[in-house]
Amino acid sequence: xxxxxxxxxxxxxxxxxxxxxxxxxxxxxxxxxxxxxxxxxxxxxxxxxxxxxxxxxxxxxxxxxxxxxxxxxxxxxxxxxxxxxxxxxxxxxxxxxxxxxxxxxxxxxxxxxxxxxxxxxxxxxxxxxx
Amino acid sequence: xxxxxxxxxxxxxxxxxxxxxxxxxxxxxxxxxxxxxxxxxxxxxxxxxxxxxxxxxxxxxxxxxxxxxxxxxxxxxxxxxxxxxxxxxxxxxxxxxxxxxxxxxxxxxxxxxxxxxxxxxxxxxxxxxxxxxxxxxxxxxxxxxxxxxxxxxxxxxxxxxxxxxxxxxxxxxxxxxxxxxxxxxxxxxxxxxxxxxxxxxxxxxxxxxxxxxxxxxxxxxxxxxxxxxxxxxxxxxxxxxxxxxxxxxxxxxxxxxxxxxxxxxxxxxxxxxxxxxxxxxxxxxxxxxxxxxxxxxxxxxxxxxxxxxxxxxxxxxxxxxxxxxxxxxxxxxxxxxxxxxxxxxxxxxxxxxxxxxxxxxxxxxxxxx
Numbered sequence: 001x002x003x004x005x006x007x008x009x010x011x012x013x014x015x016x017x018x019x020x021x022x023x024x025x026x027x028x029x030x031x032x033x034x035x036x037x038x039x040x041x042x043x044x045x046x047x048x049x050x051x052x053x054x055x056x057x058x059x060x061x062x063x064x065x066x067x068x069x070x071x072x073x074x075x076x077x078x079x080x081x082x083x084x085x086x087x088x089x090x091x092x093x094x095x096x097x098x099x100x101x102x103x104x105x106x107x108x109x110x111x112x113x114x115x116x117x118x119x120x121x122x123x124x125x126x127x128x129x130x
Numbered sequence: 131x132x133x134x135x136x137x138x139x140x141x142x143x144x145x146x147x148x149x150x151x152x153x154x155x156x157x158x159x160x161x162x163x164x165x166x167x168x169x170x171x172x173x174x175x176x177x178x179x180x181x182x183x184x185x186x187x188x189x190x191x192x193x194x195x196x197x198x199x200x201x202x203x204x205x206x207x208x209x210x211x212x213x214x215x216x217x218x219x220x221x222x223x224x225x226x227x228x229x230x231x232x233x234x235x236x237x238x239x240x241x242x243x244x245x246x247x248x249x250x251x252x253x254x255x256x257x258x259x260x261x262x263x264x265x266x267x268x269x270x271x272x273x274x275x276x277x278x279x280x281x282x283x284x285x286x287x288x289x290x291x292x293x294x295x296x297x298x299x300x301x302x303x304x305x306x307x308x309x310x311x312x313x314x315x316x317x318x319x320x321x322x323x324x325x326x327x328x329x330x331x332x333x334x335x336x337x338x339x340x341x342x343x344x345x346x347x348x349x350x351x352x353x354x355x356x357x358x359x360x361x362x363x364x365x366x367x368x369x370x371x372x373x374x375x376x377x378x379x380x381x382x383x384x385x386x387x388x389x390x391x392x393x394x395x396x397x398x399x400x401x402x403x404x405x406x407x408x409x410x411x412x413x414x415x416x417x418x419x420x421x422x423x424x425x426x427x428x429x430x431x432x433x434x435x436x437x438x439x440x441x442x443x444x445x446x447x448x449x450x451x452x453x454x455x456x457x458x459x460x461x462x463x464x465x466x467x468x469x470x471x472x473x474x475x476x477x478x479x480x481x482x483x484x485x486x487x488x489x490x491x492x493x494x495x496x497x498x499x
Binding site: 087091094098 | 338347348351
């Protein structure tokens with residue numbers, strides 16, 4: 001019951017959260033009605049399903065003492081990868097959503113409200129500044 | 131029984147060669163062109179099997195997607211645009227059905243025999259015992275004390291780079307020149323095309339500020355990782371080509387996220403051509419450096435010579451380490467030069483592809499009139 005044991009438990013919990021998020025994202029991908037809501041499912045997949053389990057794997061790598069010093073390389077690479085995914089996955093979703101919205105490639109069919117459209121009509125927002 | 135097992139790959143080869151011949155015959159006589167494309171894809175599948183049995187898995191990896199997938203897709207697309215039937219006396223439907231069934235049966239038999247001969251396994255982890263050839267490479271590519279192993283050694287722990295740039299250096303040299311010629315061809319076609327001179331405006335060009343900020347963080351990281359992949363080619367998986375392609379991603383990101391007018395600030399086409407030529411000169415120099423040293427000192431040398439061979443003391447070679455750092459002789463020079471050449475080659479291609487259509491049309495109209 002040392003520190004290693006607690007870290008192992010934490011890492012398995014994180015990997016489990018990742019698996020759960022992947023399943024939820026898969027269901028969302030299939031069930032959501034249009035492109036923009038599906039993008040939300042894709043972001044769950046990227047952040048919940050990739051960032052969290054990679055952090056878990058890095059912590060797990062830290063606890064494996066039989067790997068010797070190379071476990072620090074594994075863990076460091078894992079943390080850097082996770083942080084980059086956390087930074088860049090929202091950027092990718094944002095660019096996809098913007099491109100799909102302004103090129104009108106995705107149909108916004110079950111629409112509750114489109115505040116951006118109203119703002120553009122009023123002239124408060126231009127396309128290049130969004 | 132064990133003798134039969136040794137025969138099985140040859141039987142599979144014979145069967146798949148026969149089946150591919152049948153598929154070629156069917157592809158020729160078939161009137162329905164879509165079906166003919168299908169037969170040709172079947173023939174390509176058998177060829178892939180043959181390549182696999184002849185122990186060239188790298189060819190299979192290229193051949194299957196290109197010949198079975200891409201080529202068939204292009205053909206089907208072309209057939210859709212033109213006409214579906216060819217005016218040739220076809221064979222009767224029953225005969226074609228029989229032959230199709232035969233081909234399927236042959237495929238199943240061949241697959242079963244392949245599994246029986248342990249050429250294909252369904253195990254998750256690869257088998258622990260390697261082939262004799264693999265064992266030879268694994269034991270000889272890295273440094274060893276025994277002089278007779280040093281005779282064959284490339285002094286590099288990365289067996290793939292050792293094979294690519296040392297044992298089969300001449301092959302790789304010509305592969306590099308194929309890509310060089312392809313880019314020369316692209317440049318020759320686009321010799322009058324120019325990216326128009328326009329000032330880059332931060333607020334009106336490119337994608338949103340979120341994307342631009344993320345790309346500003348990412349591009350230096352990509353270049354650093356790419357240089358690391360390229361220069362560690364003789365130590366870890368990777369190498370010059372892989373590093374160059376990774377670095378080229380940075381150029382494409384700059385073109386797509388910012389603008390081509392932003393990218394030309396850093397990568398002008400003529401500068402890129404110059405740097406590419408420097409990289410190619412580096413490759414040629416690394417190929418001939420041993421013979422140049424030999425000519426200068428009066429010893430013997432060969433092209434693509436890497437390490438000095440203990441068995442022939444009159445031949446020169448490059449040292450495998452400098453100050454305790456493993457550089458594997460010419461492999462480091464090869465990787466660095468290939469990195470520069472590939473990086474700049476892809477940068478040229480991306481810049482040429484992003485020339486606006488209006489300026490291309492202007493050039494073409496000018497040539498017609």
